Amino acid sequence: MPAVGLIESCLRHGQQTLLSSRLRTRHMVTLAQELDASGLAGLEVFGGATFGVALSNLREDPFERLRAVRAATSLPLYGLIRGQSLVGSRPVPDEVVDLFIATVAELGLDVFRCFDPLNDLRNLARVVAAVRASGKRAEAALVYTESPVHSADGFVRLGVELAGMGFQSLSLFDPAGMLGAGSARAIVSGLVTETGLPVSVHCATITGQAAFAYLAAAEAGASSLDVCLSPLAGGASLPGTEGVLAALRGTEMAPLVDPSAVLAAADTLDALMPLYELVADPSGWQLDSSTLRTQMAPSIQQHLLWECAAQGVGERIPAVVEEIARVRADMGYPALISPVAEVVVSQAVANVASQDRYLIVGQDLKDYFLGLFGAPPGPADPEIRRLVIGTEEPITVRPGDVLEPMLADARRRMVKHQLGDPSDEQLLEFVLFPEATAATMRGDLQGERLGDEPELAAAEEVQVAAVVDGGDLSEPIGDAAAIPAPTLPAPGPVPVVEETVPSREFTVEVDGEVFEVKVVARDAGFAISGVAPRPPATSGGGxxxxxxxxxxxxxxxxxxxxxxxxxxxxxxxxxxxxxxxxxxxxxxxxxxxxxxxxxxxxxxxxxxxx
Structure with a gap:
């Protein structure tokens, strides 16, 4: 049995889950340099939520970050790509996919780990073609979840189809930690046997199963495991690199990794952690067995808490959790992973808040039932679909096929807003995150500061005149409208709760704004302290x-x-x-x-x- 490889993921997944994607580029470069000669199978450094946060909150260019990390190490670099949506939340036209993949490949990303939240193969077709055209490795991530329409055999069949599309390796991707040892063994063994491709495993530790799943996967023939250095391991993150390395020592699967290099990098990261204490929520490192019932990763749980507080149903969280399961079934059992998870949670909160299921229906849910996110894993409830979209007919083609080109329009808007003649990197950033990109180019965006940093000055390298025509950056670009969400008032102050009452505290971030929420035990469930349910709305009296x-x-x-x-x-x-x-x-x-x-x-x- 060959040695299993370790893919160090603290520079992307670990920091995204435990530091709210706030790890600075200079610290990533330092860690990449220290791990260069470690023998790791690769470093995951790009994609996911880290792209948008770097732009919107840190005033760091994610493309420049990739360029800097590439210069710091010779290890293979991995990036997480959300299929046709790339690093955003909605599908983008094919021309954007092509330019993005080509740009990132040229900057030095070696392995594009591509997934679709619905496991809809059509949303991966353009991406795999673009990656193969760039000469880089295309790896398909199978999003693991459990439901009446999911099975181990089904995931193996999915892997076979992905291999047929041209993917060169596979990843069993489980951000909620639902993967048990039996499922890991069955799926990995089936994928290796049926496809002959290398298979990696990515499993969050939140439920306490990951160590068992990793051992079973390695014994079943997994080629690599995703891990994180110990300061950013555990809880919502992944198993610790040092622990996995030690656990497999003396076996045929022992990774060919230098433990001294790993320990030195872990010490360096540990020394940096105090700088991030304001964004590091201790609860993120804890196990949470409730995820086994809800299948909601901590980030989705935080989204749930915020929306319940904002809509005045904080005392009804148990009812909302039950409604989430019903809404998920209505939608055909999608995995509770962004951005579909937010659609499920938002609709469940709306159903409970209005006390009438689907009385209030959001545009995202309509788009889901219209097929604009892709095809659901299982059949959606036809009555709910009719209730949500009425007589409109869902599309039957790939979502990318109904999107109009947008690069020329985006370039026109950048000129209109006097942002200059953009490079391809700036153009892509504007297409994906228009407001943050425009603010950065104007020098208006003040990045967040760590405790040891002086206040950042406005960007000096870009001299841009003020906008003359007063155009609105929320104006749609092609079919991908960047409409800013309304600003909802933050939950009120949380009163002090007696120590005899069990409680948990969460740091909830919504659009870059951080709220502290305390959840207090109430009999059989939890409730947000200090948030009383509002009286039901009525439509009487005309x-x-x-x-x-x-x-x-x-x-x-x-x-x-x-x-x-x-x-x-x-x-x-x-x-x-x-x-x-x-x-x-x-x-x-x-x-x-x-x-x-x-x-x-x-x-x-x-x-x-x-």
């Missing part, structure tokens, strides 16, 4: 009322219009979704009580109908 807090995006009716039951009378932006508010009355609009752009609370009267 008034259509807001079912939740949000921003009025559009009023499609006016005084004198005749409306039917179920007709949309307002569009409310909340929880990063646009929600159609239907009338439950038939009649004539007597008054429109709100204006577009106005923030409303739950129960506020929107339209009066008689």
């Amino acid at each position: 008034a259509v009322k807001a079912p939740m807090q949000g921003l009025i995006a559009r009023i499609p009716v006016k005084v004198g219009d005749h409306v039917e039951v179920g007709q949309t009378v307002a569009v409310l932006e909340a929880m990063k979704m646009q929600n159609d508010i239907p009338s439950d009355l038939a009649g004539v609009v007597q008054a429109v009580n709100v204006a577009e752009g106005q923030v409303v609370s739950r129960g506020d009267s929107l339209v009066t109908i008689a």
Whole structure:
């Protein structure tokens, strides 16, 4: 049995899960240099949420980061690519995929680990073609999850199809830590036998199963395992590099890695950790067996807590968790991984908040049922689909096929906003993250600072005049609109809870803004302390009322219009979704009580109908 390789992932996965993607480029370079002669199978350094955070929060260029790390080490560099969505949350046109892959390949990324949240092979077709054209290695990540429509045999069949598409290696990818030893052995053994390709395994430690899954996978023929240096290992992250190395010592599978180099790098990282104490949430390193029931990784749990607090259902978290399972079933059992997980959670919160399932439906859920994210793993509930999209027909083609080219339009907008003639890297950053890129190029973005850093000065290398025409950067680029989410008020102060009451504290980050949330045990479940449920909304007395807090995006009716039951009378932006508010009355609009752009609370009267 050959030696198993170790892929060091603290520079991407570890820092994303435990440091909110805040690891600085200079520290990544230092660690890459120390690990250069370690014998590791590779370093994961690029992609995922780290790309957007580097731009939006750190004022660091993710392309420059890759260039710097490439210069610091000769080890193979890995990057995580979300299929047709690349490093964003929505699919982009093929021309963007081609340019992005070619650019990143030229900068030195060696292995493109590509996944689709729905395991829809169509969303990986263009990516694998682009990677192969660049001369780099295309690795397909099979997103592991458990449901009535998923099985070990099904994952093996999926791997066979991916191999047939041209992928040169496979990764069993489990960010929620659901993979047990039996499943790991069955899937890895099947993939190795049926495809003949190298198979790596990536399994979070959050549920406590990862060590057993890794041993079973290695014995079944896995070629490599994803690990993290101990300061960024455990909990929501991956098994520790040092521990895995020690555990396999003396076996046929023992990695050919220099332990002294690994220990030295771990010591260096450990010395840097105090600089990140403001973003390092200790709960991220803990085991959480509830994930075995919910299949929600910690980042999704934080999203759940924030939305429950924002919508006034903090005392009903157990009900929301149950509703998440129902919504997931309605949607065909997608894996609870970004960005689909946020769609599931947001809809579940809306269902509980409105006390009427699918009364409020967000645009993202509509797009999901229209097939714009891809095909669900299992059949979606036809009645729920009809309720959500009405008579509209889902697309039957690859989502990328319905997207118009956008690079020329993006370049035009950059010129319009006086951002100069962009390089390919700047153009790609603007397409994927327009507001952060524009702010950086203007010198308006002030990056976050570590405790040992002086206050950063505005960027001096880019001299850009002020915008003359006052254009709006939220203007859509082709079919990928960059519409900023409404700013919702933060949860109120959390009162002090007596020490006799069990509680957990979470640091919740939403669009770069950090909130502290304390969750206090209440009988059989948990509740957000200090957040009381709001009274249910009603539409009596001729008034259509807001079912939740949000921003009025559009009023499609006016005084004198005749409306039917179920007709949309307002569009409310909340929880990063646009929600159609239907009338439950038939009649004539007597008054429109709100204006577009106005923030409303739950129960506020929107339209009066008689």
